[in-house]
Amino acid sequence: MVNPNLNKDDSISLWQLFAILENSILGTGLLNIAKTVSKVSGQNAWISTLLAGLIIIPFLWCYSSLSRRFPGHTLVDYSTKIVGKLLGNMANISYISFEILIAALVLRIMADFISTWFLPNTPIESLLIITLFLVIYMSQGGIRTIARTSEIILFLVAPFIILLIPPATRIEINNLKPVLQSGYVSIIKGSIPALYAFYGFEVLFIASAFISDTKKIFRTSATCISINVVFYTLVVIAIIGVMGTEILKYINYPTIYYIKSERFPFFERVDLFFAFFWTFNIFMTIGIAFYSAVLGISQLLSLKPKYGRNVGWILAIAVYFIAKTPKNSIEVTTYIQYISYIGIAVAILMPAILAIVATIRHIDVKDGGNV
Amino acid sequence: MPIKVIKRKKNKSDKVNTPTSSAMIAPTATSLYNKLEDNISLFSALFSDCSDVIFRRFQIGKDNPLLAAIIYVDGLVNRQSVDLEIMEPLMYFTRIDQKDTMSNIDIEIIKQLNITVGEIKEDQNVMSIVNAILSGDTAMFIDNFPIALILNSRGWENRGIQEPTTENVIRGPKEGFTETVRFNTALLRRRIKDPKLKIKGFKLGKRTKTDVVIAYMDDIVNKTLLQEVEKRLNTIDTDAIFESGYIEQFIEDSPFSPFPQMQTTERPDKVAGNLLEGRVAILVDGTPMALIAPATFAQLYQSPEDYYERAIFGTAVRLIRLLGLFLATSLPSFYVAVLTYHHEMIPTQLVLALARSRMGVPFPAILEALLMEGVIEILREATTRLPGTIGQTIGIIGTLVIGQAAVAAKLVSPAMIIIVAITAIGAYITPNYSTTYSIRFIRFPLMLAAAFFGVFGIAAMWLFIIIHLAGLESFGIPYLAPVAPLKLSDIKDTIVRLPLWAMKKRPMIPENRNLIRQGSSTVASSRRRTKW
Incomplete structure (x- = not known):
C-alpha cells in the first residue's frame, strides 16, 4: 500500500489539501477573469464563470474516485496500471507538461504584473530568476513545506479580499443587463477562458496521494471549488457592474483597477497593497505547479528522493525559457487561451477517462502488481 | 602505622590492586x-x-x-x-x-x-x-x-537566587535560575510537587563533566520525544559544556537556521508551565539558562506574564508583540522600498513630509538605512560590553550624538531616526532573548532586497522566510504549529490567550499522553453559570 517513491512521513491533512488547492487556484486568474470572459460573453460573463465552475465540480469526483482506488499514489503511479504503459506515460507526460506550462506562464504573467505595477524599469529576467530560486527552494521542502506555506499564505492574503467589497457599492445594474442577451453559445464559449481561473485543481493528481482519509477528498475539493465559483462570480459581477464591459476591453488586470476605483481615506492606493499581497498567491500557484512537475518527473524516471528534489534545478531552466517565449503581454493572453483548451483535455477529460477505465476494468491498488 | 608493602603476585581476576612497590x-x-x-x-x-x-x-x-x-x-x-x-x-x-x-x-x-x-x-x-x-x-x-x-559535602560559594535579568515580568515570581543545577531543580520541585516530575541526570563533556539534567512529567510527556531528546544528548561528544547553548547547538535540528529551535529561559515558572504541556526541559550546571524542547515560533512570543494578567490583555499584548515583530523586521525595508521605487504607495502628504525631511541628505535611502541600522547595532553591542557605570553614559551620548547631531548635520533624515528607534525597540519586544538576534539580523537582507527590487524584493524575502519557517521542525514538531499545520484547538493559546478555565485541554502540540488539564467543574467555570 505504501508508495516507495513517496516519503511515508509526508502526509497532509484535509485542511492542508484545501489550503493547497485554494493557493493553487487563486492567482493570476482573479486579476484578469473579468476581461477575458467578458470579451466572449459580454455582460453575461458572470454566467460563464458560474458555468465553468459548476462544470468542474462533477469531474472532481473522478479525481476522488482515482485516489480512493489508489490511496497513496499519484497519477504517475496509477496511470500506466489503468491504461497500459504507452497511454499511461502519454497521460503522465501531458500532465507534467501542462504543469510546466502553467508554472511558466503564470510566472511570466507575475513578472509582467510586477513590472507594470511596481518596477517598470527592472528587467523581467531578474524577476523571473528570483522567483524561480524561491520556487526551487520551496519544491525541495516537499509537500509538507508546501502545505504549511499554503496555510500561512492563505491566512495572510485572505483578509485582503475584503478590499474587493467597498467598490461594489457602486454597481450599476444596467451594466449587467440584459441578461442572456449574448446568447447561449457565447456564454458557453465564455466559460472556456473562465476555466483558466479555476485551473490549479489538477494538483489533486499529486496532492491526493498524501491524504490518508481519501473518502473526504471529494468533499474538500468540491467545497474549495464551490467557494471559488461563488467568489469569482461575485467578482465578475462586481467588476462588470462597476466598470461596464466597454472599459474592460482596454485595460489589463481589471481587478486591480476595480479596487483602485474606490478612494480609501488616508491610504490612497489600496490597490497597490492588494497587488502586493496577491503576489504571494500568484507565487504559490507557480510553486505548486512547479512542485507537481518536479514530483511527476522524479516519479516518472523513478529517481530516489534525494536526486528527485534536484530535478527542480533543471526544470527551472526549462520554465525560464518557456516564460521568456511570449514577446509581450498580448502574446501571453493568446497562450492562456491555449492553456485553457489544453486544460480541458488534461485536467478535466483525462481524470474522467482514467476513472471510467479503472472502474470498467476493476483496477485498483491490489491489482497493481508492485505498486 | 608504617606502610606495609605486601608482596603478592598480582591476580588479574582480583579486583583489588596490590602493587609490588x-x-x-x-x-x-x-x-x-x-x-x-x-x-x-x-x-x-x-x-x-x-x-x-x-x-x-x-x-x-x-x-x-x-x-x-x-x-x-x-x-x-x-x-x-x-x-x-x-x-x-x-x-x-x-x-x-x-x-x-x-x-x-x-x-x-x-x-x-x-x-x-x-x-x-x-x-x-x-x-x-x-x-x-x-x-x-x-x-x-x-x-x-x-x-x-x-x-556528599558539596557546598560552594554561589550567586543566590535573584531576579531574572533577561525576562522581567511586572506581575509574577521574581525568582530566576542560578548557576547551580541542584538549586534549579529544587525551584522546579517547589512548583510541581508531583512524583511524576522526573529529573534525570547526565554528565556531558569529557573534561568538564558538566551535570546536565532533563526534566519532564512522566505521565504527560510523549515518550518518543523524550527518547529523541535522550538520544541526541547521548550523541554529544565534546570536551566541554559551559552553557546550555553548547547543548543547543549539538542537538538542534537545523543549525544554520537563524531561528532558535529551543526555548531558552531563566524563569522556573516558564519551565514548569512548559513541562506541564508535555515538553522536556534541559538544565545545565553552570548556567541559569534552561532549554525547553521542542519550541514553536508562537512560543517565542509568549511570556509567563500573559497568563498572570487578565486574558483580554494577554491576548492584546500578544497581538502587540506580533506587530512589534513586523515593524522591527520590515519597517526599514518598506521605508527603503517606498522612497526608492513606490512613492505612489503612500499618501501624498506623507510623501511630501518624507521628501521634506530628506532634503539635503546626501545618501540614497538604502545607504541611509544601512548606515543607521548598522550604527544602532554597533551601539547596542558596545553598550552590552561596556562596564555598567559608563555604559549608561556612553549610551546616552551615543544616542544624542546620533539622534541630534546626525540630523542637524543633514547626514540622515529625522524620519530615518524614528524608524531606527522603532526597529531597535521593536526587536526587544520578544520575551525570548535569542529571538532578538533573528529579528535584528533579518532586517538587513530585507533592506537589501527592498533596495534592489522594491516591494517585490520584500515579498520575495518574506516568502523565503515563510518557506524556511514552514520547513523547520523542532524535535519533530512543525515550527509554525499550531497555525501551519493548523490545530484549531491550540489557537486558544497562540495568537489569542483564552482565560485559563477555557483551556481545559493541554495543547495538542507537542503531542502528549494526558490531554485533560483540568475538570469541567472549576470554580471559575461554575461561577460563570451562576446568575448574579
Whole structure:
C-alpha cells in the first residue's frame, strides 16, 4: 500500500489539501477573469464563470474516485496500471507538461504584473530568476513545506479580499443587463477562458496521494471549488457592474483597477497593497505547479528522493525559457487561451477517462502488481 | 602505622590492586588498592600540582583506631560539614569493639560508622571517585578496604537566587535560575510537587563533566520525544559544556537556521508551565539558562506574564508583540522600498513630509538605512560590553550624538531616526532573548532586497522566510504549529490567550499522553453559570 517513491512521513491533512488547492487556484486568474470572459460573453460573463465552475465540480469526483482506488499514489503511479504503459506515460507526460506550462506562464504573467505595477524599469529576467530560486527552494521542502506555506499564505492574503467589497457599492445594474442577451453559445464559449481561473485543481493528481482519509477528498475539493465559483462570480459581477464591459476591453488586470476605483481615506492606493499581497498567491500557484512537475518527473524516471528534489534545478531552466517565449503581454493572453483548451483535455477529460477505465476494468491498488 | 608493602603476585581476576612497590602505583589504575597509603599515593599522583585538593589523614575511633583519610577539593566543599559532620564524629565518638580487629571488620560496619552526612555512596572505580571529588564530594578511604565512601559535602560559594535579568515580568515570581543545577531543580520541585516530575541526570563533556539534567512529567510527556531528546544528548561528544547553548547547538535540528529551535529561559515558572504541556526541559550546571524542547515560533512570543494578567490583555499584548515583530523586521525595508521605487504607495502628504525631511541628505535611502541600522547595532553591542557605570553614559551620548547631531548635520533624515528607534525597540519586544538576534539580523537582507527590487524584493524575502519557517521542525514538531499545520484547538493559546478555565485541554502540540488539564467543574467555570 505504501508508495516507495513517496516519503511515508509526508502526509497532509484535509485542511492542508484545501489550503493547497485554494493557493493553487487563486492567482493570476482573479486579476484578469473579468476581461477575458467578458470579451466572449459580454455582460453575461458572470454566467460563464458560474458555468465553468459548476462544470468542474462533477469531474472532481473522478479525481476522488482515482485516489480512493489508489490511496497513496499519484497519477504517475496509477496511470500506466489503468491504461497500459504507452497511454499511461502519454497521460503522465501531458500532465507534467501542462504543469510546466502553467508554472511558466503564470510566472511570466507575475513578472509582467510586477513590472507594470511596481518596477517598470527592472528587467523581467531578474524577476523571473528570483522567483524561480524561491520556487526551487520551496519544491525541495516537499509537500509538507508546501502545505504549511499554503496555510500561512492563505491566512495572510485572505483578509485582503475584503478590499474587493467597498467598490461594489457602486454597481450599476444596467451594466449587467440584459441578461442572456449574448446568447447561449457565447456564454458557453465564455466559460472556456473562465476555466483558466479555476485551473490549479489538477494538483489533486499529486496532492491526493498524501491524504490518508481519501473518502473526504471529494468533499474538500468540491467545497474549495464551490467557494471559488461563488467568489469569482461575485467578482465578475462586481467588476462588470462597476466598470461596464466597454472599459474592460482596454485595460489589463481589471481587478486591480476595480479596487483602485474606490478612494480609501488616508491610504490612497489600496490597490497597490492588494497587488502586493496577491503576489504571494500568484507565487504559490507557480510553486505548486512547479512542485507537481518536479514530483511527476522524479516519479516518472523513478529517481530516489534525494536526486528527485534536484530535478527542480533543471526544470527551472526549462520554465525560464518557456516564460521568456511570449514577446509581450498580448502574446501571453493568446497562450492562456491555449492553456485553457489544453486544460480541458488534461485536467478535466483525462481524470474522467482514467476513472471510467479503472472502474470498467476493476483496477485498483491490489491489482497493481508492485505498486 | 608504617606502610606495609605486601608482596603478592598480582591476580588479574582480583579486583583489588596490590602493587609490588610504590613505583608501580600508576595514575592509570582503575580500581582501588587495599592499603590506605597506596590509595593516597595513587590519588596524590592523579592530583599532583593541584594545590586545591586537600588530603587529610586521621584515625577513626580512639581505642582501637582505624587509619583513614579524606580527600576533597577546597572551595567546593562545605568546610563546616567536613569538619563537624565527617571528621569530628569519626574521631571522637566512633567506638570500635575490641574484638573487631582489622581482619574481621567488614564493610557493613564501616557503613554504619558515625558519619552525620545525608548522602553516602560507596565506590571502587578510581575515575568515578575522581569525578566525585572534583564535583565537591568528599572521598573517604579506610585502611585495608579497597573501597571509598563518597560523602556528599558539596557546598560552594554561589550567586543566590535573584531576579531574572533577561525576562522581567511586572506581575509574577521574581525568582530566576542560578548557576547551580541542584538549586534549579529544587525551584522546579517547589512548583510541581508531583512524583511524576522526573529529573534525570547526565554528565556531558569529557573534561568538564558538566551535570546536565532533563526534566519532564512522566505521565504527560510523549515518550518518543523524550527518547529523541535522550538520544541526541547521548550523541554529544565534546570536551566541554559551559552553557546550555553548547547543548543547543549539538542537538538542534537545523543549525544554520537563524531561528532558535529551543526555548531558552531563566524563569522556573516558564519551565514548569512548559513541562506541564508535555515538553522536556534541559538544565545545565553552570548556567541559569534552561532549554525547553521542542519550541514553536508562537512560543517565542509568549511570556509567563500573559497568563498572570487578565486574558483580554494577554491576548492584546500578544497581538502587540506580533506587530512589534513586523515593524522591527520590515519597517526599514518598506521605508527603503517606498522612497526608492513606490512613492505612489503612500499618501501624498506623507510623501511630501518624507521628501521634506530628506532634503539635503546626501545618501540614497538604502545607504541611509544601512548606515543607521548598522550604527544602532554597533551601539547596542558596545553598550552590552561596556562596564555598567559608563555604559549608561556612553549610551546616552551615543544616542544624542546620533539622534541630534546626525540630523542637524543633514547626514540622515529625522524620519530615518524614528524608524531606527522603532526597529531597535521593536526587536526587544520578544520575551525570548535569542529571538532578538533573528529579528535584528533579518532586517538587513530585507533592506537589501527592498533596495534592489522594491516591494517585490520584500515579498520575495518574506516568502523565503515563510518557506524556511514552514520547513523547520523542532524535535519533530512543525515550527509554525499550531497555525501551519493548523490545530484549531491550540489557537486558544497562540495568537489569542483564552482565560485559563477555557483551556481545559493541554495543547495538542507537542503531542502528549494526558490531554485533560483540568475538570469541567472549576470554580471559575461554575461561577460563570451562576446568575448574579
